[in-house]
Amino acid sequence: MPIKDxxxxxxxxxxxxxxxxxxxxDTANDLELRQLAYHENAECISYRTHLLSRINPQNRFLALHYQLDRELDAIKAICANTDKPVVLLQxxxxxxxxxxxQPESPITLFWQNLFNTRHLESILWIILPSQLVPPDWDESRLQRI
Structure with missing residues (x-):
């Protein structure tokens, strides 16, 4: 059941x-996101910005589908490198x-590995549009706005 406010x-x-x-x-805007972060004492972090800060501009290809472990480690590091109890990852x-x-998409493997991630140092909330939620994600680890 979606939360309206x-x-x-x-x-x-x-x-x-x-x-x-x-x-x-589905309709997150910056003002509401900042309001939620303030209200929940959370840090809002952009995965895209974090990725751009980690890549070497000399590399011609990202090939992220071959680097799933590295990306999952980066998500863990985001949770470790904050002083806030909650991380909102957008x-x-x-x-x-x-x-x-990607051909022979590793998306199922990514979702499985993300779901099974343990020992995060902050509570991690990944903000996604509802169309992208994996069908087998545990409802107890999901909220809708």
Missing amino acids: VKNVRLTDVKLRDRPHLLLW DLDCLITYLHV
Whole structure:
């Protein structure tokens, strides 16, 4: 059931605090995102910006589909390198879309590995449009806005 107002979202009320959660939000805007981050004492981080800061501009190809472990490690590092108890990770849809269009797409492997990620140092909420949620994601680790 979708939550209508970001003031009613409770990101710290989760059973599994060391694992990733999905926040399905089709119409997120910057103001609401900042409001949610402030209200929940969260840090909002862009996966896209973080990726751009990690890549070597001399490389001609990203080939992220061969680097799934590296990308998952980067997500873990995002959670470790904050002083906030909650991380709102936005723009991961660019990686998911990239993986979907690859021949012999590793998207299922990515979702399995992300779902099974443990020992995150902050509560991780990945903001995604509802169209991108994997069908077998555990409902207890998911909220809709």
